[in-house]
Amino acid sequence: MSARAEGAATRGAAARGAAARGAGPVAREHDLVVFGATGFVGRLLAAYLAGHAPAGTRIALAGRSRERLEAVRAGLPGSARDWPVLVADAADEASLAGLAASTTAVVTTVGPYLRYGLPLARACAEAGTHYADLTGEVLFVRRLADEVHQTALASGARVVTACGYDSVPSDLAVLVLHERAERDGAGHLLDTTLLARMKGGFSGGTIDSARAQLEAVGSDHSLAKVLRDPYALSPDRASEPDLGPERDPRSVFVERDTGQWVGPFVMADFNSRIVRRSNALQGHPYGRRFRYRELSSYGTGFAGRRRATLATGVLGLAMAGMADPRTRPLVDRLAPKPGEGPSEQVRESGWFRMQVRTTTTSGRRYQATVAAQGDPGYAATAVMLGEAALALALDGDRLPPAAGVLTPATAIGDRLVERLREQDFTIAVEE
Template sequence: MSGRAHDVVVYGATGFVGRLLAEYLAEHAPSGTRIALAGRSRTRLEEARRGLPAAARDWPVLVADATDEAALEELAASTTVVATTVGPYLRYGLPLALACARTGTHYADLTGEVLFVRRVIDACDDLARSTGARIVTACGYDSVPSDLGVHLLHQRARHDAAGALLDTTLHARARGGLSGGTIDSSRAQVEAVEADRRALKVLFDPYALSPERAAEPDLGKERDVTTVFEDAQTGDWVGPFVMAAFNSRIVRRSNALRGHAYGRRFRYREVNAFGRGARGHRRALVQSAALGLAMKAMADPRTRPLVDRLAPSPGQGPSEQTRRTGWFSMTLRTTTETGRRYVATVRAQGDPGYAATAVMLGESALALALDGDRLPAAAGVLTPATAIGDVLVERLRARDFALTVEELPTA
């Protein structure tokens, strides 16, 4: 793609997360990286560019509406990579993904929407394979920590000849804010279910994003955690994790795309960890109940207007202080076929959904644009682990992310 005008195009550069991504690239992309800003309004793009660091002042601006297929295809053909923050992806994302698949352009997004990824797989996978495009979904807090954490566990177990992975659990801890875009993405999936109840089957299928559903192993009921309980391994009180229903499907897709290299009996779940003792128990009960009520309120047309009034509007997000002081820490524990046990940790400073996510998406885009000869030999609709893998691990470590794995004593 050396003949293309740009290395990376930031699509949605006038939105809340798009501006954070553009700012990150202006500060950290290697000198000489050809970056452009794109969206539907030239005036707003030029205004956003004026607010970026000096390195971005000469970046071109490209105008393309999310519904204009011809403009999107022209945009995609001009660059090696499109990094898009325009959501809800279920409403606006498919035409751009298709444009990238048709033109052989790599693509990275921040989606946490199962229904969108399923549509992209169905519409783009074969086409992207034929053109060599890497269509990489979930390149932010959804689902880079989960996907790379299991990737590291698999690598270590393979290095140690410890056998395939069996039961694997991610314990999540984080502090950060909420944006209107996140709420809007949830609303889009609810509306899709209301329009077609068959979408519920996709949402509740643990292998909804697998390339070949019939080839998945029958491991009995694999359901996301819905109750509060004391974890036997860690002693923490744990409960439902809001991102588990998406992240777990991405991780299972990675396993399937790799020929079930993690194992044919690989079982994966994610939980929110609240700490030990009575205090941890109280926190687990209160926060899990609040999550349940919020999800029910969003799903019920009678109470959804109340959520709309209380939640941030699209385009709004957490303050600069919240983004700076936020953090996340995910620990993933697994047992292998030989009985050996490992723990991986993925941890970073910065609000996970915004400050840290800008780093994850930014480094994913730079890897796709600049590290082509080092990436896995793959094309189609991919995951962060299968499309970028070790290269993304290296890039995030260089940006002060902790990505580690160690063996635990045998029980």
């Protein structure tokens, strides 16, 4: 399928009937399967669902080891201790096909997705089963769009990537900005900037995902061009605007509207491409001149400059260390291992606050805020991923009419906004 046809077919999915409207299969054994429930984020997600899924929701835990799955289940509260466990392996296509056919939706935490994610996503697309993950990997999403999108369109499956801190806050912030501007008759969005502030930790899984992409580029240098392309995930690349010299900055500077010292945001390269994909999949409702970037904010004055310079330098050294095969073993020794992550104290004390400002074609200016308590990559991500999965499993016709390889904004949209507000997330827009 061509890039232009990918976007057009997604927008035409409503005509495909009940499956494309999100009704999903009616005779499945489970509503939702958690694949990778024994991993660090998988355990957090299972615990969240045990406490927040509506009574009667049919949830199963899946992974490679029955013994480890049963141990996770034994630590859950209440009726969750009776959830079924399903043995399936990311490398065993037959077991994944059976898993996908048994449920309305699958949510997976098994990464790096570039290594392990494609077979499950393909099985879900073939079975008409909705799928959610928390990838932050550009190369995986590009491959998924190329290889699975058309199959998911045909079956009515919503294959939804980036349902955690990467990239729900970014994607939903721009969605609600667009909706407010549209209601006000303010025109399309033009230059749009996200300023991120956060407190949290890193897990071995996050580091491993970054490593997987760098290793892929090392074995296929053409992939570096994909990673550099600001519209790498667009289904309609030829129609995208020129970002201009100030997009996706790599150094620190004073942001003129706020006077804050800012620098590159660690997930900007991924989040920005998801937001741009959302715009293109919907036929560019944000506007054909919509330009988007993400920055980390560090405060004003000398202290802000020092924090910005230090954080940006550390980020650059870490990425350079992982990219160079000579220094990668040193980074591997220092970084958390897969399955490891921040302590409960760190997770509970964390927070994030994203402020996204835009100017519209009529000259009006708006700001969206998305914020929550809890470590953004883990405690808050368990909420975002859990609510996205429950929406796919349970909300049916309340979701936007779409199918294919989608983003949180295009697959779940306002329903996810509602669900997260119910969990005390701030998602607000002001002029």
